[in-house]
Amino acid sequence: MSQSVLSSAGVAAQAARRRTFAVISHPDAGKSTMTEALALHARVIGQAGAVHGKGDRRGVVSDWMAMEQQRGISVTSAALQFSYGDTVINLLDTPGHADFSEDTYRVLTAVDSAVMLLDAAKGLEPQTLKLFEVCRQRRIPVITFINKWDRPGNDALALMDEIEQRIGLKPTPLTWPVGIAGQFKGVIDRREGTFIRMQRSPGGADLAIEEEMSDAEAAEQYGADWETATEELELLAMTGADHDQAAFLSATTTPVLFGAAVANLGVRQLLNILVELAPPPEARPTVAGTDKPVDSAFSGFVFKMQANMNRTHRDQVAFMRVCSGRFERGMIVTHSGTGRPFATKYAQQIFGQGRETIDEAFPGDVVGLVNATALGIGDTLYVSEQVQYPPLPSFPPEHFAVVRTDDTSAFKRFRRGIEQLDGEGVVQVLKSEQRGDLAVLAAVGPMQFEVATYRLETEFGVKVKLDHLPYEIAAITDAAGKEILRTESNVEVMTRVRDGALLAVFPHRWRMRTIAGRHPDLRLDAPMDTGQA
Numbered sequence: 001m002s003q004s005v006l007s008s009a010g011v012a013a014q015a016a017r018r019r020t021f022a023v024i025s026h027p028d029a030g031k032s033t034m035t036e037a038l039a040l041h042a043r044v045i046g047q048a049g050a051v052h053g054k055g056d057r058r059g060v061v062s063d064w065m066a067m068e069q070q071r072g073i074s075v076t077s078a079a080l081q082f083s084y085g086d087t088v089i090n091l092l093d094t095p096g097h098a099d100f101s102e103d104t105y106r107v108l109t110a111v112d113s114a115v116m117l118l119d120a121a122k123g124l125e126p127q128t129l130k131l132f133e134v135c136r137q138r139r140i141p142v143i144t145f146i147n148k149w150d151r152p153g154n155d156a157l158a159l160m161d162e163i164e165q166r167i168g169l170k171p172t173p174l175t176w177p178v179g180i181a182g183q184f185k186g187v188i189d190r191r192e193g194t195f196i197r198m199q200r201s202p203g204g205a206d207l208a209i210e211e212e213m214s215d216a217e218a219a220e221q222y223g224a225d226w227e228t229a230t231e232e233l234e235l236l237a238m239t240g241a242d243h244d245q246a247a248f249l250s251a252t253t254t255p256v257l258f259g260a261a262v263a264n265l266g267v268r269q270l271l272n273i274l275v276e277l278a279p280p281p282e283a284r285p286t287v288a289g290t291d292k293p294v295d296s297a298f299s300g301f302v303f304k305m306q307a308n309m310n311r312t313h314r315d316q317v318a319f320m321r322v323c324s325g326r327f328e329r330g331m332i333v334t335h336s337g338t339g340r341p342f343a344t345k346y347a348q349q350i351f352g353q354g355r356e357t358i359d360e361a362f363p364g365d366v367v368g369l370v371n372a373t374a375l376g377i378g379d380t381l382y383v384s385e386q387v388q389y390p391p392l393p394s395f396p397p398e399h400f401a402v403v404r405t406d407d408t409s410a411f412k413r414f415r416r417g418i419e420q421l422d423g424e425g426v427v428q429v430l431k432s433e434q435r436g437d438l439a440v441l442a443a444v445g446p447m448q449f450e451v452a453t454y455r456l457e458t459e460f461g462v463k464v465k466l467d468h469l470p471y472e473i474a475a476i477t478d479a480a481g482k483e484i485l486r487t488e489s490n491v492e493v494m495t496r497v498r499d500g501a502l503l504a505v506f507p508h509r510w511r512m513r514t515i516a517g518r519h520p521d522l523r524l525d526a527p528m529d530t531g532q533a
Contacts, residue, residue: 008295008296009295011294011295011324011325011326011362011363012294012295014326014362014363015280015281015294015295015362015363015364016280017086017087017088017280017362018087018088018090018280018281018362018363018364018365019087019088019089019090019112019113019274019275019278019280019364020090020092020110020111020112020113020281020321020364020365020366021090021091021092021111021112021113021114021115021274021278022091022092022093022094022104022107022108022111022114022115023035023091023093023094023114023115023117024094024104024108024114024115024116024117024128024131024132024135025116025117025118025119025127025128025131026119026122026125026126026127026128027127028119029117029118029119029122029125029128029147029148030117030119030147030148030261030262031093031094031117032093033261033262034115034117034145034147034261034267035080035091035093036261037261037262037264037267038089038091038267038270038271039080039082039091040206040207040264040267041084041207041264041267041268041271042082042083042084042089042271079091079092079093079319079366079368080092080093081349081365081366084271084275085275087275088364088365089271089274089275090364090365090366092107092110092111092366094107094108103304103425104131104134105134105392105395106303106304106377106392106425107303107304108131108134108135108138108140109138109303109321109392110301110303110319110321110366111140112140112141112278112279112280112281112282112364113140113141113142113143113274113278113279114135114140114141114142114143115142115143115144115145115270115274116128116131116132116135116142116143116144116145116254117145117147117261118144118145118146118147118159119147119148119153120146120147120148120149120151120153120154120159120181121148121151121152121153121154121181122153123154123159123162124162124163124166124167129166129167132167135251136167136251139250139251140251141248141249141250141251141278141279142169142251142254143254143255143256143257143270143273143274143277143278144163144169144171144254144255144256144257145256145257145258145259145261145266145270146159146256146257146258146259147259147260147261148181148260148261148262149177149181149182149184149258149259149260149265149266150181150182150184150200150260150262150263150265151181151182151260152181152182153181153182154181155180155181156176156177156180156181156232156258157232157235160173160236160241160256163254163256169251169252169253169254170241170247170252170253170254171241171253171254171256172241172242172243172244172247172248172253172254172255172256173190173236173241173255173256173257173258174189174190174191174243174255174256174257174269174273175187175188175189175190175256175257175258175259175266175269176188176190176229176232176233176236176258177229177258178195178218178222178225178226178229179222179225179229180225183225184198184258184260184265185197185198185222185225186198186210186213187257187258187259187266187269188229188230188233189269190233190236190242191243194212195212195213195214195215195218196210196211196212196213196269197210197211197212197213197218198210198259198265198266200260200263200264200265201263201264206264207264207268208263208264208265208266208267208268210268243255243277245277248277249279255273255277257269257270257273280364281294281323281363281364282294283324284323284324284389285389285390286387286388286389286390287388287389287390288387288388292323292324292387292389293324294323294324294325294363295324295325296324296325296385297324297325297382297383297384297385298322298324298325298326298327298331298333298382298383298384299322299323299324299325299380299381299382299383299385299387299389300320300321300322300323300324300327300367300380300381300382301320301321301323301378301379301380301381301389302318302319302320302369302372302375302376302377302378302379302381303319303320303321303377303378303392304318304319304377304424304425305317305318305319305372305375305376305377305423305424305425306319306424316370316371316372316373316420316423317348317368317369317370317372318368318369318372318375318379319366319367319368320366320367320368320369320381321364321365321366322361322362322363322364322365322366322367323363323389324363325363325383326360326361326362327344327347327360327361327362327365327367328344328359328360329344329345329347329357329358329359329360330343330344330345330347331344331383332344332383333381333382333383334381334382334383334386335374335375335379335380335381336379336380336381336382336386336387336388337379337380337388340374342372342374342375342381344367344369346369346370346371347359347361347367347368347369347370348367348368348370349367349368355368376423377392377423377424377425378391378392395444396444396473396474396475396526397428397442397443397444397474397503398443398444398445398472398473398474399442399443399444399445399446399448399449399468399472400430400440400441400442400443400468400469400471400505401440401441401449401466401467401468401469402435402438402439402440402441402466402467402469403418403438403439403440403441403452403453403464403465403466404438404464404465404467405462405463405464405465406463406465407462407463410460410461410462413460413461413462414456414460414462414464416460417455417456417459417460417462418439418456420460421452421455421456422497422498423498426448426451426452426455427441427442427443427448427449427452428441428442428443428496428497428498429441429442429496429497429498430442430494430495430496430497430503431494431495431497432492432493432494432495433493434492440469440494441466442474442494442496442503449466453466469505470507471492471505471506471507472506472507472508473505473506473507473508473509473512474503474504474505474506475503475504475506475512475524475525475526476501476502476503476504476523476524476525476526477493477502477503477504477522477523477524477525478502478523479502480521480523481493481502481504481522481523481524482502482504484519484522485504485515485522488515490506490507490511491504491505491506491511491512491515492504492505493505504524512524
């Protein structure tokens with residue numbers, strides 16, 4: 001069916017079926033485990049994996065890089081699509097490690113809602129707070145899942161207070177636990193008024209065992225735990241902690257659920273709530289100040305680049321969020337930045353490291369465009385109606401290092417690898433007049449250097465050395481500022497290869513303020529654009 005044949009009503013209906021969201025959390029809160037558990041409940045996989053692949057459980061499918069599998073961390077973003085009933089789920093798994101906040105931020109530009117995962121014992125942790133602020137800025141509705149309720153943790157009401165006091169969202173629990181953290185018996189569905197007893201399946205890799213019980217049965221079996229839970233529910237009702245859809249969509253309240261992803265407890269309820277309450281794709285704002293309707297001509301933007309996801313392919317994939325219209329494999333689209341045509345012959349659906357060819361996609365879907373070397377992060381693609389979506393952000397780097405190789409025979413591979421990592425946004429690549437042809441890597445956190453050197457060695461066959469530089473703060477300057485800063489010590493001006501921006505780098509904030517005080521006309525701007533008006 002061609003783009004012209006499918007009616008706008010048909011496109012709108014397809015968009016209404018989509019739920020595109022990300023899971024955000026602090027490292028070790030259980031994000032990759034939750035991704036697996038959701039896929040298990042949608043029957044996409046037969047068994048949920050363990051982050052470290054312990055015992056007879058395999059590793060999680062979303063952590064596809066060998067480094068992730070070895071260390072039990074997520075440092076890349078993964079896009080998983082699956083059907084659940086009549087709903088198409090687009091789950092964008094994101095790096096939890098603080099060093100990769102820039103990559104996570106880009107992913108959050110491509111979603112319509114988020115699931116905020118909290119460790120029951122730790123509550124709101126620093127990286128969770130940072131990522132929530134991004135959701136707040138973008139007015140992304142957030143559903144909260146209190147994870148690890150099968151282990152000792154905080155009091156449930158205390159966690160509700162923490163959410164409201166620290167991030168200003170009013171929690172409206174949809175399920176409520178029977179049994180304190182570490183003694184989880186099941187949950188009460190507040191809207192249905194029913195109790196669901198939950199038990200971990202043998203080994204924990206299969207769906208949880210659930211049984212609906214009457215209030216009388218629950219009271220008889222669980223005694224004091226049941227009494228405490230019902231008293232807490234009365235208190236929640238008195239404080240007006242009931243779900244309001246309009247308030248949720250306006251990002252002023254957050255529905256809350258309880259469970260344990262590693263044992264698949266409470267995950268089915270979360271998936272049902274996502275289908276029922278999370279918003280479908282809607283019209284998106286453009287640079288021109290207008291909103292692009294989902295049922296208009298095709299458009300989308302690239303939010304992530306990733307190379308060598310599969311060593312047998314050795315290709316580069318551009319992750320594109322479809323914003324409007326119907327995408328068809330093979331269609332010729334226009335690159336908004338250059339006005340040049342771009343052929344979409346190789347379009348794939350990505351599931352962790354796996355991939356399969358797709359013929360069509362609709363608003364909310366994520367398409368992997370293969371061998372997309374002409375595309376970059378933030379690029380807009382469209383047909384018929386010219387459109388450009390806002391640029392994606394760059395975070396201010398705090399770590400800098402000169403990268404070099406002693407293997408002269410590998411120089412071409414080295415240069416190609418550096419260009420690749422820069423294009424993907426793994427690191428920022430800078431050039432400095434003081435350092436000649438040497439490349440400087442800039443990163444939000446030091447683990448980005450570790451990933452960069454790992455990938456240069458494993459994917460490009462180049463061993464490199466890093467010489468760390470004594471800088472920890474950067475600011476955008478201009479040509480006039482560059483001339484001024486030539487006269488100052490302990491400062492260097494570098495050119496960011498990606499966009500030609502001039503970055504002045506300083507050893508610490510005090511030094512930057514001292515120099516700025518001597519030169520009031522000196523331009524020193526924070527090198528991060530959040531994409532907000």
